[in-house]
Amino acid sequence: MQLKALQRIQALLDDKSFNEFKAESITGYVTGSGRIAGRKVYISAIVSEKMPPNVFAGFQHHLNLLEEALKNPAPVILIMDIPGHHTSAAQSPFPQNPTKLLADKHGMGRWYALHAQLSGKVPQICVVCEKMGAALTFPVALCDAVVMLENAGMSIGRPDVVEKIIGEKVDYKKLGGAEMHAQISGSVDKVVKSEDEAFMFVRHYLSFLPIASGEALPLSLEREPVMISPTIAELIPDNPNITFDILSVIAALVDNSDPENGSGASLLQMRAEFAKEVITGFARVNGQPVGIIANNSQCKGGVFFPASCRKVSRFVSLCDSFGLPLVFLADSAGFMVGSTVEQAGIIREAALMLQTIANTSVAKLSVVLRRDYTAGVYAMAGPGMNPENFIALPTAIISIYGKAVADKLGHEDSNICEAKNRQDMLNNASDLQELQRQGLLDEIVQAKDLRARIKQFLEGKNDGNSASGRPVLLL
Numbered sequence: 001m002q003l004k005a006l007q008r009i010q011a012l013l014d015d016k017s018f019n020e021f022k023a024e025s026i027t028g029y030v031t032g033s034g035r036i037a038g039r040k041v042y043i044s045a046i047v048s049e050k051m052p053p054n055v056f057a058g059f060q061h062h063l064n065l066l067e068e069a070l071k072n073p074a075p076v077i078l079i080m081d082i083p084g085h086h087t088s089a090a091q092s093p094f095p096q097n098p099t100k101l102l103a104d105k106h107g108m109g110r111w112y113a114l115h116a117q118l119s120g121k122v123p124q125i126c127v128v129c130e131k132m133g134a135a136l137t138f139p140v141a142l143c144d145a146v147v148m149l150e151n152a153g154m155s156i157g158r159p160d161v162v163e164k165i166i167g168e169k170v171d172y173k174k175l176g177g178a179e180m181h182a183q184i185s186g187s188v189d190k191v192v193k194s195e196d197e198a199f200m201f202v203r204h205y206l207s208f209l210p211i212a213s214g215e216a217l218p219l220s221l222e223r224e225p226v227m228i229s230p231t232i233a234e235l236i237p238d239n240p241n242i243t244f245d246i247l248s249v250i251a252a253l254v255d256n257s258d259p260e261n262g263s264g265a266s267l268l269q270m271r272a273e274f275a276k277e278v279i280t281g282f283a284r285v286n287g288q289p290v291g292i293i294a295n296n297s298q299c300k301g302g303v304f305f306p307a308s309c310r311k312v313s314r315f316v317s318l319c320d321s322f323g324l325p326l327v328f329l330a331d332s333a334g335f336m337v338g339s340t341v342e343q344a345g346i347i348r349e350a351a352l353m354l355q356t357i358a359n360t361s362v363a364k365l366s367v368v369l370r371r372d373y374t375a376g377v378y379a380m381a382g383p384g385m386n387p388e389n390f391i392a393l394p395t396a397i398i399s400i401y402g403k404a405v406a407d408k409l410g411h412e413d414s415n416i417c418e419a420k421n422r423q424d425m426l427n428n429a430s431d432l433q434e435l436q437r438q439g440l441l442d443e444i445v446q447a448k449d450l451r452a453r454i455k456q457f458l459e460g461k462n463d464g465n466s467a468s469g470r471p472v473l474l475l
Helices: 003-012 055-071 098-103 108-118 134-142 159-166 172-176 178-185 195-206 246-253 306-322 339-343 346-358 403-409 416-429 432-437 447-458
Strands: 029-036 039-046 076-080 124-128 131-133 145-149 153-155 190-192 278-285 288-295 326-332 364-373 389-392 397-399
Touching: 003 029, 003 039, 003 076, 003 195, 029 055, 029 195, 039 055, 055 076, 055 108, 076 134, 098 108, 108 134, 124 134, 124 195, 131 134, 134 153, 145 178, 145 195, 153 172, 153 178, 159 172, 172 178, 178 190, 190 195, 246 278, 246 288, 246 326, 246 447, 278 306, 278 447, 288 306, 288 447, 306 346, 339 346, 364 447
Parallel strands: 039 076, 076 124, 124 145, 131 153, 145 190, 288 326, 326 364, 364 389, 364 397
Antiparallel strands: 029 039, 278 288
């Protein structure tokens, strides 16, 4: 029976909207098209109960769906489970027709190639319901977004295979568990407890994205922000060394959520559990989708690490591919230093992030909430990175170094000239009127007016014309 796969599809799609492509045959996949919020999607679900006698022939029906998405673009959804022929206790590592699956031009390689070719052209999202291994892991990672059930996972080799090949005894949760991928590898955007919660994430995710690159963004009615107390100005401490709740600030700036997607701010975080020092996510302002990037002082001081650079690069690339304008909310202390981050390639990762931001086709707004130090200015789309505007709240500080770092770098025996230069730097950093007079800052905006300023920035930026259509960076 293919009932489980069908039930999943019907639970995800609009009622009675599913059009199954091969309803009369057992292919190992249930494939077809349907609608989510009235908009067309393609969907393929692996059948865990029974596989066809000829696995290769059945696999072609799945490839046909991806090829159809290339010809007639619409979002692609994968629901991944363990194929039926792997459900035996033995779990043999040798599939039927392994050489044909490996080397045929319509084999596994074609599956990977089609996802790669679809990247940036249509949204792709994957729901992982079970423990994926070997060949099934790559289609997951080739999708733009991944939601995984908490008892699912993925690894190229199972623990027993790992032990046999390299002699390492490893627990599955550490090797490929959902929590590990959400927090450490960064391969999963959301871990959920149930399939219903996974499908809610899929619907919410697709609600921000166009049907295909170049198409108009899906608009909705404006919903006033979540009511918060204290105000934005009161939430952000003047002292740059005190942490604050950036999520509450975002909630006060963006629309309230559509009731279907739960209560609270419309923000849908991507990779929320990974590199928490930076927030990346979709939201709505005045009903229009926008990409939000914000430093999070409550985690590692909001300093950029290699992982946070990768997180930003991927998210910027995703928004650029599909035409979502970007708002950067800077409270940046710059980049981490030390041998650990250097060995992890922070220079390379930061350079890729800067390259990605500089080459976007979509509009960018850079807002300094409190501090913007050293090269962190550029990481938050500051001057030189082609923002449409570089603006700041009245109490913001823009400087090479903050006072705490400047004090550490200073010498007790500093000469008068060095001491004066240091003090001048600190004084100038907080004189925003002077920075604006010199043309170094476009605008000083009161915290209470910031949402209105973002709405102004977004005007006329929903037609999809700025979408690059480039493949999404796989980071």
